[in-house]
Every structure is written in structure tokens, then in C-alpha cells.
Amino acid sequence: MMTRKEVKKPRIGIYSMGLKHYWGQFPGLRERLIEYGEFIVRSIEDFGAEVYYYGLVDCEQEGQKAGCYFNEKNVDLIFIHSATYVTSASILPVHQICKAPAVVLNLQPAARINYEKTTTGEWLAHCGACPVPEVSNAFNRAGIKYHVVNGLLGLDYTPVISMTDEVTARRPEAKRAWKKIEEWVLAAKVKRNLEGARFGFLGNTYSGMLDMYSDFTMFQAQTGAHVEVLEMCDLDRMLQSVTEEETEEKRKEIEEFFTISEDAAADPLAQKPTEEQMNWSAKIAAAQEKMVEEFDLDALTYYYHGAPGNHYEDMQGGFIVGHSLLTAEGIPCAGEGDLKTCLAMKICDILGKGGSFCEIVTVDYEDGTILLGHDGPFHLEIAKGKPILRGMGLYHGKQGTGVSVEAKVRAGDITNLGCTQTIDGKLKFIVTEAESTDGTIMTIGNTQTPVKFKKDPDSFMDEWFAEAPTHHFAMSVGHNGSLYEKVAELLEIPAVVLDK
Template sequence: MTTHPFPVIAPEPLSRVTYGTPKIALVSGGLGVYWGQFDGLLDTVRASASTIADRIEGIGATVTDFGVVSDPVDGAAAADRIRQADVDLIVLFVSTYMTSAQVLPIFKYGGAPVLLVCLQPGRSMDHANFGTGDWLGYAGSAGLPEMCVALERLGLPARSVSGYLDDERAWTKIGRYVRATGVVANLRRGRYGLLGHLYPGMFDIASNITSTYSTFGGHVEILELDDLRRLYDGVTDAETEAALTTVHRVFAVDEEADLENISFQARVSVALDRLIEEYDLDTLAYFHMGNSDDIYSRLATAFPIGATLLSTRGVPTVTEFELRAGIAMFITGQLGGGGTFTEGQALDFDRGHVELGHNDAADASITSDRPVLRNLEVFHGKSGGGASVEATVRPGPVTQFSIGELHDGRLRFIASEGTAVPGPAIRIGNTTTRVDFGCDPGDWTDAWAQSGSTHHWSMAVGHLAKDIEVLADLLGAEFRLVQP
């Protein structure tokens, strides 16, 4: 999960978990006969490849340059080396014309998705002074269709970005692939906890674990409340006091809050940290209805503080056994948008806003102010009561991201972009954010509900729909954009 284990009580509770960078293979191609015919052309290709490698590393990746493939023998040798390197993405620099035979082994045996990058040295040729060799340095577009056909005939997706070396439009697209590749790598290694049971009757969020594994990889760890109870029993008074110090740094405590319940939740938060650490979890989805005052029912109602602290640190911890919403938050967090657990709340037709939120926990890294701990006599639809988290996502661009499961087990990625805006909010210990989607609130609600989204999802800051679309492409998931 983390590059270095984090302590049970983080020194800086808002410091997020960090992950390793993806491994990317860069290989360049060109027709070998050109090198002897035109002095300097191979040097131009190598110089451009070096620039591309530096730019990709600057985005956040470890790049290995496998050199220039000049013929099919080079291609077969490069494919072997790339496969042994166990990379996450292959970037083929289509520098000039080349035959598909040169790179078919890389496509078929390289062992990673392929992105074709066709970046010429400059915006335009110097037509008055260029000769054939100079032109060939700009001729990647001559070979690009052949590369795409080769991928299609192998049954592989053809992905390409064309432009010039300093083309920021092109680099924005390449950056999406690099970041999405990192997310895919972390999903493949991810560990997702399920603690307790599904909220009774909430079938839209029920997840087929095999379908989840088929798309994301990773591992789903099935946990019992006994696992948490064992760790809770080991928490000392000193550790609880340290946790309370963290609570008062992160939260604003309402004057009517139940301090005894907050202390209890602080102790549970220490146990939750240990649960995450012991099972090396990247997300945790939990629920236990309970109907008595036994320790298990009390533990099940004491997650809001600990779940907020974990979510804020980049370990989504969500109620109602919502495995896929937790993974959606895990994804948006890695894309730089954080992620807070969300569902529909109400529609404000006077202001043209959709009000979104949920009870229990928040991601304090994306809230407008410190979350408030507000006491609730009862958690609606659940057992028990106590301190609950009230917060609002900060104003600005936001993205809703849901992972729906279709009738045949396939997953659908669903995204919608809008703007979080200020406005009145009810004070009931829930997260509440007003979003303007640029359309009638009823139209957005219908389109979102009919998209295949479950009634829970991740709300993240920033406009991330294009990043999510690229991620869906790399994972082989369906993508749907909801912008009525």
C-alpha cells in the first residue's frame, strides 16, 4: 500500500499516503535503411527520444529507454527485454516511417498496454530549406496508421497521441496516460477490506468480488468485527489521549458534542489504524447494523472520526459495505482530487443546484473548512448515535465518479463534472455540498440515475472525467460521461 509504513497515529494527520511511480518502457522506431541514407536522422530520433523520456519522468514515472528499433530482429530483442523488465506501459515513439513488422513482437510479447506517441521535432517544417532527411524526421504520421492497424489485427487497443515535442496539448494527453498507468499499477497491487456485512436490502451496491478482481486485480480481504475488537482491546489510555490530540487538530468540536463519545471514537480510530496496518489495506468498507448495546454494536457506530482521518490520509474508509465506492475514492485520490463518500441529498430548483453528501465520514483534505463534529441522538437508518462529521467540499470544479456493476458482471466507470458552489446547508452532521452541473437539477439527477451508477460514489475536486476515461480504457472498463 505505502512506500513506507505510516505510524498508528500520523504525526501530520492530513499527510496522504504515497505510492511508487509506474514503470514505463520507451522504445523508438524507424526504418533502418534510412540511417545510412541520411546523415543526422538517427541522431535526431535519439535526441527527441531523450526529450520524451525526460518529460515522462517529470510527470511521475520511472522510464527505461530501450533504444531504437530498426528492423524486425531489433523488435524481437526489444520485446524480450521489455517483458523481462515487467513494465506497466510501453510508449512507442513513432519518429518516422517504419514497418509494422519491426514492432509486432513488442506489441504481442511486451506484456503491457501500448501508447503510440507521434511527436515531430517542431510545429512545422522549414519548407524552403528542408531536404529528404529533414522531412523524414517529421514523418511519423506516415507510419502511425500502420502501427494502429497492427495493434487492431492483434486484437489490442490502438492508442495514440500526435503533436510536436513542445506541444502542451499533446503532453496533457500523454500525462493522463502516465498518471492512469500509475493508478492501474496501484490497483493491481491494492488490498481492499470488507468488514461486517452489506446494509440489508441495499442490493445496488452489492459487489461481485470476482468481477472486481477481473477489472482491478488486487485482493479483497474479508474481515470480522472480532478483528477490530481484538485491536480495540489493546489500545491504551495514552494512545487514546494522543488520538484525541489529533482529533482536536483536525476537527472543530461543536459545543453540544458528546465528549465521552468522541473519546470512545478516538480509541476506535487507533484500532482502525492498526487494522489498516495489520492487513495492509488500501480501502475499507464496513457495516454492522446491530440491535443491542454490546461491544460490536458500539464499535459499529464509532467509525466517523477514524474513517475521516483515514480517508483524509488517502485510505478511503466508507460505510454500508460499499466496496466499489471506496475504490472510486481510492482512484480519485491518486488522480489528485481526493475523494469523499457521496449520495444524492436534495435538489434546489430555486438556485439550480444539486445537493450531495452522506453521513459518517469525510475527506478533510478537500473540505472548505475544518469538519465539525456534531452530536446526533440517532444515526438515521442505523443503530446508535454520537458524534458525526459535518463538512462541505471546497468551492470550485468537482467530479462525481461512480463504478457501476452491470447485469453481466462488467464494470462501468461513470463521471460527471460540475462546480461546487456556496449556499445554505442543513446542519445535521452530514457532509453536504452544493453542485451546479450547468443544467436543471432534475435533468442531471435523471441522467445520473439512469447511467448505471449506484446510489453511492466519490466526489473529488478538479475536473477529472478525461483522466477517468483514460483509466477505463487501460482497464478495459466501459466509460460513460453524464453531462446533460
């Protein structure tokens, strides 16, 4: 599937710290530390970031210049390479001028120094941990938030000037550190792409679902994303412009991507889609695509019910197939007017982890699993095999009929990202890691994934429900708990990670 909108690269600022007095005293030290800094730059560029390296901040004046430089570059995050000792007065101006989040990189070049041969100049190239307490103290007293990554630099060569072995790329201390650094870069990617993102809100929220209701101003204030309120007549206008050729083209796309069911489901309500249902879903999907393009949407949440036999009711009956296609193309679509879960889905999608619309379906106490899914839409990119389309005699709890998607997330590690709202009106993330087991599912035209959590089903639900979640959440592939924590940090949204 193509991505409809280009995902923006995060803008990362980096500088190396050092003490100006050292350069005349220890020839080669300055150049050596810059070499380390340039290695960090190349490594972070490999994570798909735009990197702006200031060089050395070694005095108060350079700190002021660096702060202005990073403001000019509009960076999302600043990595502070703790290369050697520096006075905290040199570093503080950078972050008083530029308010981007700060992460100190205490990455020692070697696993151990050469005790017998090491000189003062050699030692200074390995004492990056020395200034971190002082810098941390200054940040704390100045009210500047910061994080620290400790570990090894991870070079795959030893600089000529070095007196010890600096090849540490395969050591666990380097791998752990670089995994954290990559997660910070990816978290910055989420922040960059949410700022100015356009979330469509089509129709209304399912009546009575109090957990779904959201304050649009609060949403924009906390995420930087805009909510574009859409009407069914906006979509109807697109529908009127869909040609027979466009419908046929979309029908071909659907048939290539999905398996069309036969009359084999246990539920008589979920059988082979009729020709009329397939053509209508294809036409609606073409209209949905046009609406996304006209309103420049990055995500969409929707729900509508009209009077029985109403034209708009017929339109919403064809939503699920097109919205599933859009979700697979980087425009996540959440049903029932759930804006908060749409945000969770968008975060998962920006990170390339999927993000399928889910709720708790039922518990299998024999297998120790919980079935998670919904009546659509589904993130097709993380499906096991080709999803199945079934014609629905009705949508349970809703009006109208149409085509629905039956699928499950492929077996392996998964992470659920829930987004709820607290008593003070703030967003809150709830995260839990688990495993998709590829167990048996029902043939009822709904998405369903059997999931085994780290605790038994009842213990898991005790913990999940205690966090006051919404009844929907986004399922992503991989174990992403620490990554979602960092996303929450950069968005300044509280997060709870269960089963850490």
C-alpha cells in the same frame, strides 16, 4: 496529513521507431531522433513515473528484443514514439511479446518545416505521422489495442542540426498532447497501485441495498485488488490493546484537525459531542489505525449493526471520525459495505484528487444545484476549512449514536466518479464534471456539498439515473473526465462520461 502507504510509481516503457536503412543514408538522423526520444523520457519522468527507454526499434529483430526488455521491466504502459517512418513488421513483435497497453505518440518536432531549405534527411525527422496509419492497421488486424496522441513535441530549444524553429513548448498543440500523455501516465499509476491492493471488508452490507452487493471474485478479476474479509472481533481485538496514552494522542489529533461544534445546530439530534463520545471516537480511531496496519490495508469498506446495546453496536457508533482520518491519509473508507464506491474513492485518492463518499441529498431548484453528501466518512483533504464534529443523538436509518463529520468540498471544479455493476456482472464507471458552489448547507452533522451541473438538476438526473448507477459515488476535485476515461481503458472497465 501523512500518507500511510507509499503510492507506487507507474512503470512506463518507451521506444522510438525508425527505419534501419536511413542511418547510413542520412548522417545525424539517428542521433537526432534519439535526442527527441530522450526529451520525451525526461518529460514523462517529471510526471512521477519510472521510465524504461529502449531506444530505437528499426527492424524486426530489434522489435523482438524490445518486447522482451519491456516484459523484464514489467511495464504498465508502452509509449511508441513515432519518430520517423518505420515498417510495421518491425513494431508488431514488440506488442506481440509484451501485452502492456500501447499509446502511439505522433509528436512533430516543429509547427512547420522550412520549405525552401528542407532536405530529405530533414523531412524524415518531421514525418512521424507517416507510419501511424500502417502501424494502426497492423495493430488492428493483430488484435492489439492501441491509442494515438497527436500534436507537437514541445521542445524549448532547437537542435543544432535542425533547419527550422522547433521551439513549440507554449503552443496549444503541444500543451494538449502533453496533457493527454500525463493522463495516460496517471492512469497507469492507478493500474499499478490497484494490482495487489488490499481492500478490507468489515462487517456486512446494509441489508436490502441491492446496488451495494458485489462479487468479490469479480472485483479481484477486474481490478487486481484483493478483498480481505474482516470481522468485528478483529477490530475489537485491536480495541482491547489501545492504551490511555494512545487514546489521548488520537484525541489531540482530532481536536487539531476538526472544529468541535457547540450546541448551535438546527437539529436537536446534532449538537456538541459529549466528552464520552469524543473519547470513544478517539479510542475507536486508534483501533482502526491498528487494524489497517495489521492487515496491511489500502482501503476499507464497512457496515455493522448489532442487537441494541450490543458491544459491537457501540463500536460502530464511533466509526466515522477515525474512518475520515484514514481516508485523508490515503486509506479511503466507504460506509454501508459499498465496495464499488470504495474502489472509486481509491482511484480518486491515488490520483491526488480526493474522493469523498457521496449520495444525492436534495435538490435546490432556486439555485439550480444538487446537494451531495452522506453521514460520513469524508475526505478531509478536499474540505473547505476545518470540518465540524457534531454529536449525533442517532444515525438515521442505523443503530447507535456517536460523532459525525459535517463538511463540504471546497468551491471549484469537481468530478463525480460512480462505479456500478451491469447485468453481466461487470463493473462500469459513470463520470460527470460539475462545480462546487459553496452554497448553504444544513447543520445536521452530515457532509454536504452544493453542486451545479452543466445541465439543470432534472436533466442531469435523467442522464445519471439512465446509466443504472449505485446510489453512492466518489466526489473528486478538478475536472477529471478524460483522465477517468483513460483509467477505465487501462482497467478494461466500460465508462460513460456525461456532458462531454
